[in-house]
Amino acid sequence: MTQAVGMQAAAIASLPPLGSLPLARGTADRGSTFRITPDLFDQLWDQPETRILHLARRRSPFRNGRLVLSPVAEVERPENPVYLGSTVETTADMPAGTHIVLVEHEDVQPALAADEDWIGLRDAASDLPAQESGLFVEAVAISNWHATHTHCPRCGQPTEPIDGGWVRRCPADESLHYPRTDPAIIVTVTDEEDRLLLGSSAAWPQNRFSTLAGFVEPGESLEAAVVREVEEESGIVVHSPTYLGSQPWPFPASLMLGFTAKAAHARPVPDGVEIRDVRWFSREELFAGLKEERLSVASGASIARALIEHWYGGPLEEEPSAGRP
Numbered sequence: 301m302t303q304a305v306g307m308q309a310a311a312i313a314s315l316p317p318l319g320s321l322p323l324a325r326g327t328a329d330r331g332s333t334f335r336i337t338p339d340l341f342d343q344l345w346d347q348p349e350t351r352i353l354h355l356a357r358r359r360s361p362f363r364n365g366r367l368v369l370s371p372v373a374e375v376e377r378p379e380n381p382v383y384l385g386s387t388v389e390t391t392a393d394m395p396a397g398t399h400i401v402l403v404e405h406e407d408v409q410p411a412l413a414a415d416e417d418w419i420g421l422r423d424a425a426s427d428l429p430a431q432e433s434g435l436f437v438e439a440v441a442i443s444n445w446h447a448t449h450t451h452c453p454r455c456g457q458p459t460e461p462i463d464g465g466w467v468r469r470c471p472a473d474e475s476l477h478y479p480r481t482d483p484a485i486i487v488t489v490t491d492e493e494d495r496l497l498l499g500s501s502a503a504w505p506q507n508r509f510s511t512l513a514g515f516v517e518p519g520e521s522l523e524a525a526v527v528r529e530v531e532e533e534s535g536i537v538v539h540s541p542t543y544l545g546s547q548p549w550p551f552p553a554s555l556m557l558g559f560t561a562k563a564a565h566a567r568p569v570p571d572g573v574e575i576r577d578v579r580w581f582s583r584e585e586l587f588a589g590l591k592e593e594r595l596s597v598a599s600g601a602s603i604a605r606a607l608i609e610h611w612y613g614g615p616l617e618e619e620p621s622a623g624r625p
């Protein structure tokens with residue numbers, strides 16, 4: 301671990317105000333200078349300490365609440381492994397500095413031991429230890445990029461992974477192509493009474509509500525995207541967008557950027573296309589609706605849940621307290 305990486309991890313750990321989000325707890329040293337070593341995977345397959353993170357259909361083997369990270373000697377080297385980084389925490393079975401390599405099983409899920417099971421990132425993200433959650437998020441995100449960026453956007457030739465799997469190169473025109481992430485804003489809008497604006501998507505069950513969200517468009521700032529998306533989806537004009545935190549959401553390639561903003565007026569009008577219903581909720585109304593199961597909101601791993609609870613002042617399972625903001 302370099303000192304800079306240690307400092308970076310410490311800086312991220314202290315980030316307010318949304319705190320530690322389930323998919324944003326990665327701690328690995330991604331080794332951006334090490335991963336460009338020309339014989340990288342020869343070296344890594346020669347070091348018995350190297351561990352393999354397996355992915356098959358975006359799922360990874362899981363045992364007793366932990367990811368199964370196999371010793372490299374047990375895994376045949378595939379054509380295109382990806383270097384995920386080295387660990388910075390020492391665990392019971394793995395010292396800090398262990399190199400982790402992603403091996404993807406494209407067509408068949410390999411057989412597992414009797415006490416192991418395949419698990420998806422959404423199901424595992426909240427419960428895994430931070431180090432493993434971060435490696436799983438990184439693995440799914442880079443795997444999704446490779447799966448959808450197989451050809452050169454300039455000339456259409458198949459490209460080949462280089463630099464530990466973090467760049468794809470076109471052999472015809474030598475152009476280099478880097479992993480992409482799609483920024484999306486997600487926002488809690490409040491009115492003068494500090495009620496929260498929630499929308500129900502046309503694609504969801506009728507009683508499910510969440511914060512408004514949408515992709516940032518080319519040439520647009522995050523703040524402008526907040527104002528535009530809220531106005532498009534709810535008819536509400538907002539001001540003072542304030543950043544609260546972010547987490548990767550690799551389903552398939554989003555980075556969710558959480559904001560809060562204030563409504564300039566209080567009369568929402570759903571767009572009728574993406575959003576079927578949009579309403580103001582007081583803390584008491586939201587608590588009662590959830591308790592009586594007339595409403596549902598986003599699950600634990602999503603930044604939407606964290607944003608709603610940030611406004612609410614605590615876990616949604618608990619009654620709102622008068623002392624909360």
Ligand SMILES: [Zn+2]
Nearest residue numbers: 452455470473
């Ligand atoms: Zn090309």
